Amino acid sequence: MSAVLSLPETRGKLTADAPLAKLVWFKTGGPAQWLFEPKDIDDLQQFLRDLDPEIAVWPLGLGSNLIIRDGGIKGVVIRLGKAFGGIKADGLTLTCGAGAPGISAASMARDHAIAGMEFLRGIPGTIGGAVRMNAGAYGREMCDILESADIVLRTGELKTIPLAEMGYTYRHSALPDGAVVVSAKLRGQSGDSEIIAAEMKRIGDEREASQPLRTKTGGSTFKNPDGYKAWQLVDEAGCRGLTIGQAQVSEKHCNFLINLGGATSVDIEALGEEVRKRVRAHSGVELQWEIQRVGEIL
Structure with missing residues (x-):
């Protein structure tokens, strides 16, 4: 991805062709044309004010609930660090x-x-x-x-x-x-x-027991449709353990997709679409993505 953009001066950190896969839970996806880590709010304000309005910006958090496509993200990805x-x-x-x-x-x-x-x-x-x-x-x-x-x-x-x-x-x-x-x-x-501490422990223990937290995953994949649980619809459609390439529907929790090690973002997104197709055919319910999918398809 070409990193040729005219960017404003900043007190923060700018990285061209910055790898993003290491910053997201799935550990897949292409680079950012530019990654901007602002020094503080004033730095962020000045950068955005002076940036060509035609250049797209996209904020990145901890990289959960996110698929970055294999072609990466054009424009500027903004990641907020310790100052925020x-x-x-x-x-x-x-x-x-x-x-x-x-x-x-x-x-x-x-x-x-x-x-x-x-x-x-x-x-x-x-x-x-x-x-x-x-x-x-x-x-x-x-x-x-x-x-x-x-x-x-x-x-x-x-x-x-x-x-x-x-x-x-x-x-x-x-x-x-x-x-x-x-x-x-x-x-x-x-x-x-x-x-409060007891309730937090209950939530932590329940997540650990029911979700594949120690895998390369993206969190809950689909929104719960009105009157339904997404995981149950996925399970009833026979998708538990379904794989495409190195992407798999978690056997532990059917509303989680996981990267078995060598998945691409194409694999993961294709698996999600196959699950949606099978759920639609089985139950007539249209699942909507909860995981955000951004970037360019190779």
């Missing part, structure tokens, strides 16, 4: 940098006896990604705890978006393309740290 990973507690409110992992926010809430955020223990990505997709687990979603999110628009403008303007639906927000979530304000309820 802080978490502060104030009463029943957490202010979280977008780069903070969900589990870190859950732990901070536990330490300050803030209840209602235990489900973040089961969110494998960053707070920024969780805000963008209204991530959820164990009966709760980001829309249940979000007060507001700070985003940097493609123009470089820093804007605070209250919950009411997020346009949240199931695993979806109305945030504009190219906008980068940089922080979020979350609110819980007064709780007991020991009870």
